[in-house]
Amino acid sequence: MVEPQQNVPTILCIFGATGDLARVKVVPALFHLHRKGQLPDMFRVIGFSRRPWGDAEFRTHVREIISMHASGVDTATIDSFLERFGFQSGDFDEDKSYMELKRTFDRLDAKWGVCANKLFYLAVAPEFYTKIATQLKNSHLSDPCGPYEGWTRIAVEKPFGHDALSARAIDDHLAMIFNEGQIYRIDHYLAKEMLQNILTFRFANNLFESEWGNQLIEKIEIRLLEPLGVEKRGSFYDATGTLRDVGQNHFLQILALLTMDQPRSLEADEIRTKRAEILKTVKTPTTDDVKKHTFRAQYKGFRDIPGVAPQSNTETYFKVRATLSHRRWKGVPIYMEGGKRLGDAEKEIVITFKHREPCVCPEGGAHHTNRMIIRLEPKEEILIEFWSKTPGRTFKTEKRALQFLLRERSGAAQYTEEYEKMLLDCIRGDQTLFLSSEEIAQMWRYIDPIVLGWKKNLVPLDSYVPNTKDILQIAAQLETNN
């Protein structure tokens, strides 16, 4: 069922439509939405890219993409999905291509008898963002028809620049053409069920929230360990590294959700403001912090990947310790650790509560801390560990856990669920799951000094054997540094 506020005539124009991003993320998500009947009745996708294709070739391409998602789907559903697709061959630089695009849009508007909403999705490298945005302005494609009908919006993917300065330049440029309410900056982690659940768990319950902070919590660990390597993204990854690929965005967003103050409402603006406010309190790392509280490593064999420099010093694993100046969080270290080729997937948040003093615990027994684990992979679950008395006459204790299992993740296609939500939210105009300009600036403020310090070799680059987790033990040493 399409919700009424979503059932608005919409044209989605994908720049870079024949690239990887559209193939892996956008098209499969659209297909799932189509199958579930959640796309607007009047909805058209226009692929824009350099290939000298027409609609037919693009539809064949789309058919191939969805073939692995289409088992058990009837031909009529597939055909009606493909009919939604059209193609505009063109160069991002060329005025003529945008004029043609405008004509295509005008034809559709005339056919539907409305001024359709236009969503421009930039599935291209960030260096093209400003160029495309300028062309959209010059060709009047970015002009909305009116305040209530025929809106225009732009969706951009991470990475948002490669440092604070470049991110600001992109943002300033986009801000000359679109207002903040029209810009949708994607971080798919915000659309993950378990992460959305953090806000519900914290603010819709009265379990821990009143003490949430340094009264109750000893440390927080955010861990995203991936089994996969960098696959075909050698040159992108070599230029980016794990810290900028996932640290600058996914990790810091998780940090924000875990530590932000209570929002007054669930309004997008309010939540984005609270996220930005807490990010502002993440302390900018000093040179000393970089030396003592960051660690980096590269997996063996990374330098042999096509596109990676033979002498590359790019990290494929990192561990960093962040602290916040917010009064609630003073003294609570937040460890963020992530990387590629690290064996079985382990994506989780571990919150360790303070040891109870005095603890009425059996003498000489185990240290009685409690932990809460919010796990994204391999399962989606929340665990609360606690100590319980073993049955019988003695006062021995044993560790137990309360579990909420959302689901076993096996079989879920990467990105699809998150992109389904985000695409619908772009259409509905809900920016909760998208980053604000301020959040981006704050995230780079934290990351830049670390990247710089590593460039200066303040921290040696360690290495690890792919598919092993030994490096985690070595990195753990930074927890002992003050």
Ligand code: BG6
């Ligand atoms: C992307 C990174 O943003 O997130 C990838 O560019 C990473 O390198 C991916 O693999 C992880 O996402 P997920 O949803 O599989 O945890």
